[in-house]
Amino acid sequence: MSRFVARLLVVVSKQATVRGSISQRRTPAIIRPSIRALSTSHGLQSLTRYDETTDWQKKLTPEQYVVTRERGTELPFSGIYLNHYEVGMYHCVCCDAPLFSSEAKYDSGTGWPAFKEAHGTWEQDESHTSIIRRPDNSLGSAGTEVLCKNCDSHLGHVFDDGPEPTGQRFCINSVALKFKPRRNKESENPEKN
Numbered sequence: 001m002s003r004f005v006a007r008l009l010v011v012v013s014k015q016a017t018v019r020g021s022i023s024q025r026r027t028p029a030i031i032r033p034s035i036r037a038l039s040t041s042h043g044l045q046s047l048t049r050y051d052e053t054t055d056w057q058k059k060l061t062p063e064q065y066v067v068t069r070e071r072g073t074e075l076p077f078s079g080i081y082l083n084h085y086e087v088g089m090y091h092c093v094c095c096d097a098p099l100f101s102s103e104a105k106y107d108s109g110t111g112w113p114a115f116k117e118a119h120g121t122w123e124q125d126e127s128h129t130s131i132i133r134r135p136d137n138s139l140g141s142a143g144t145e146v147l148c149k150n151c152d153s154h155l156g157h158v159f160d161d162g163p164e165p166t167g168q169r170f171c172i173n174s175v176a177l178k179f180k181p182r183r184n185k186e187s188e189n190p191e192k193n
């Protein structure tokens with residue numbers, strides 16, 4: 001049942017995302033060919049690094065589980081990080097890997113947190129980031145899923161209609177993220193988790 005709901009959520013939100021792309025962006029992701037075919041093979045090798053026996057249903061809330069482990073999507077304009085602009089790092093809610101810096105965050109207007117690039121991106125090289133890309137043709141149109149390289153958590157999708165200079169729009173579920181504010185280097189009190 002939950003899997004069925006997750007699929008439904010994906011369909012609804014994917015359509016919303018595509019509509020958002022067409023109406024608000026000059027070029028839909030589908031038409032513009034990807035000129036940033038990044039090194040996914042490197043990342044794919046590390047998919048099994050995280051313990052596959054982890055009981056994600058115990059570790060996560062039901063909402064986190066559906067989005068990250070069953071490829072669901074939170075409803076647009078519902079996520080806690082949509083209008084969140086504190087300085088810091090967005091980590092994987094499942095394994096704590098650092099995924100996106102607040103410096104790369106921007107308002108895409110589509111209803112989900114958006115980032116211009118993944119943390120660790122060097123020019124167009126994503127081999128040192130904590131994300132991987134995977135083709136997603138589940139809905140009959142070409143798309144690119146974004147996953148955590150460390151634990152295979154579904155994070156969202158990436159499109160080619162982002163702002164310059166990267167041209168990338170990482171459309172990420174708030175539920176898949178855990179924000180940690182940047183610590184003051186002179187602070188004597190380490191951040192509490």
Ligand SMILES: [Zn+2]
Pocket residue numbers: 092093094095096097148149150151152153
């Ligand atoms: Zn992860």
